[in-house]
Amino acid sequence: MSREQLIEMAKNNMAHARAGTIPQTDDIYKVPVEKYFDKDRWQEEMNKVFRRMPLMLAxxxxxxxxxxxxxxxxxxxxxxxxxxxxxxxxxxxxxxxxxxxxxxxxxxxxxxxxxxxxxxxxxxxxxxxxxxxxxxxxxxxxxxxxxxxxxxxxxxxxxxxxxxxxxxxLDIELFLSGYDELLEHFGFENWYHFDSQRVEGPNWKIAYDGYMDLYHLPILHKNTFGADFPNQAIYYSWGPHQRVAGPSRGSEGMEAKPEEEWPTEHLIAGVWTIFPHISIAGFDGGGRAVMLSQLFPGETPDTSYTIQNYLMEKPPETEEAAKAARDQLDFLRYVVQEEDYATGIKLGKALATRAKDYVIFGRNEEGGHNFHRWVDTILETDDEDLPKLFQTG
Ligand code: FES
Ligand SMILES: [Fe+2]
The missing domain is CATH 2.102.10.10 (Rieske [2Fe-2S] iron-sulphur domain)
Incomplete structure (x- = not known):
């Protein structure tokens, strides 16, 4: 069943690639700036999101x-x-x-x-x-x-x-809304934990916005990995959890083959986020690998920290492969610290001037719409009504 979902998504990604389109939301979405820095709001997020929602800790x-x-x-x-x-x-x-x-x-x-x-x-x-x-x-x-x-x-x-x-x-499986069945296609239970490292970041939502955002890749990351990336994104959600894929990524050459032969690693390409604080992105350094980032709020609204975990399908077999994995980890620290989070920290300071009332997410940035709506909804929901949010049927 979940493989069928992966195939459906791959077909949709290919159809968009062929048509040169992406799905767009009906409208742009506005987020009031104080939601990023107001202390009371942040404390509520700590109490109602981070203390009530299941977190992926290990x-x-x-x-x-x-x-x-x-x-x-x-x-x-x-x-x-x-x-x-x-x-x-x-x-x-x-x-x-x-x-x-x-x-x-x-x-x-x-x-x-x-x-x-x-x-x-x-x-x-x-x-x-x-x-x-x-x-x-x-x-x-x-x-x-x-x-x-x-x-x-x-x-x-x-x-x-x-x-x-x-x-x-709150039943954790219910909260996962079926997303865990998709994540099972990675086979992480047999993967190898190469290493982890910590990166300091901005407000947790500023940081998390970036993980669902492919729009910025060829711009902010032009000097590192983004130059050849398309900036288009297709979002898929299961409850509050979202997968982000590109319209064409992973589809080359696949279409000619029967669906049963479509390789799983292509079907699961892209970024898999787990609400409210995880991003899983595929890489190839020292072998097939993912960077699994765990984002945690810091002690104040304007800080967060991220544990970047490098998970490999198999332990590196040669010294060369181990070095390639180490280089990939160093590279990802650089990209996130010096590009994403350096931008986010300065962005947070700019928002705090209150010179603007809102930031805006475009019709192409559905991930941000969904994420901020979910945070708002969870803050508005009493404990006893929480399960209803996830009863997707
Ligand atoms: S034995 Fe643990 S606090 Fe005393
Ligand atoms: Fe980025």
């Missing part, structure tokens, strides 16, 4: 083995992911039940148990309180009541989503 490739864990700070919220003895991934608040110390330092590793650095209480891989230091002195407690606080978590398509609200009842 890749299976980072924690494939039993006992593997990943500790991370998600915009100030400490999270601990653990591959438990049964092989499933659980997510917890990275916080000891005694007096609240963070159990594990940021990073990945493998462990038989989690030991608190403050008074050495220990927890199993699945979060139960296993040991108390000097238990006789401490006094009796019912250990079953003092496990780690679990967060909703789902591993799907080689990616791991977590909701930063222990009480959330």
């Amino acid at each position: 890749m299976t490739a980072e924690m494939r083995e039993i006992g593997d864990y990943k500790a991370m700070d998600v915009g100030g919220y400490p999270v601990l992911l653990s591959r438990t003895d049964s092989g499933e991934v659980k997510a917890f608040v990275n916080m000891c039940s005694h007096r609240g110390a963070q159990l594990m330092d940021e990073g990945c590793g493998n462990t038989t148990k989690f030991t608190c650095p403050y008074h050495a209480w220990t927890y199993s891989r699945s979060g139960q309180l296993a040991g108390i230091y000097s238990p006789k002195d401490f006094g009796d407690i019912d250990r079953s009541e003092y496990g780690l606080t679990e967060l909703p978590c789902l591993e799907k398509a080689g990616l791991i989503w977590v909701t930063l609200d222990p009480k959330s009842t």
Whole structure:
């Protein structure tokens, strides 16, 4: 079923390529400038988007083995992911039940148990309180009541989503709106995590706008990779999640062959964004690879940071291939830091002058229309009504 969707999209992309057209929205779309810098608005986005929506926090490739864990700070919220003895991934608040110390330092590793650095209480891989230091002195407690606080978590398509609200009842699969089935065609569960790096950026929405924008490629990126890129985009959405493809990309020579033979890697070309903060873009450095970018808000409305993860279909087999992967990673840091985010940081300062009331997204920039509408809708929706937003049928 999902392959049929990929074929339909490929046909649509080819038809647009032949006709020299792209789909256009009915109208341009205006976003009031203060939505990019107003502190109250930003705080609401933190509370209602980043604390209520599932976030894609880790890749299976980072924690494939039993006992593997990943500790991370998600915009100030400490999270601990653990591959438990049964092989499933659980997510917890990275916080000891005694007096609240963070159990594990940021990073990945493998462990038989989690030991608190403050008074050495220990927890199993699945979060139960296993040991108390000097238990006789401490006094009796019912250990079953003092496990780690679990967060909703789902591993799907080689990616791991977590909701930063222990009480959330929003079904993560429902939120994914069927998009996960498309993402499964990458086969990320068997891919190799080459390396990750951090890039500082502008306001999170300014940064995210750029990931869905092909209009700027031949202009802003003319000195790096964009000179030969078409600036046209076709958007496909599943709930708030959007794939962006070019009208012609990946279609050359394919049409003559029967559909069953159309290669999957062509069918999944383009940029796959996962609302509200992920972009997956295909590259070829050291072998078939993607840059999976995880965007997180910073401490203030005008800052964000991005973890750029380089995922490869196979580990590089030669030193040359490893060097090519490293060069690709360096190159992508340069492009994002010096071109996209440098522009975004200055753009943010310009918006804050309030010299204009609105920014505008053209009829060719549907991705921006959809993204900003979804953020607005989520802010307006109460917890109990959230599932209705994603019941696409
Ligand atoms: S805070 Fe963790 S053992 Fe005391
Ligand atoms: Fe860009």
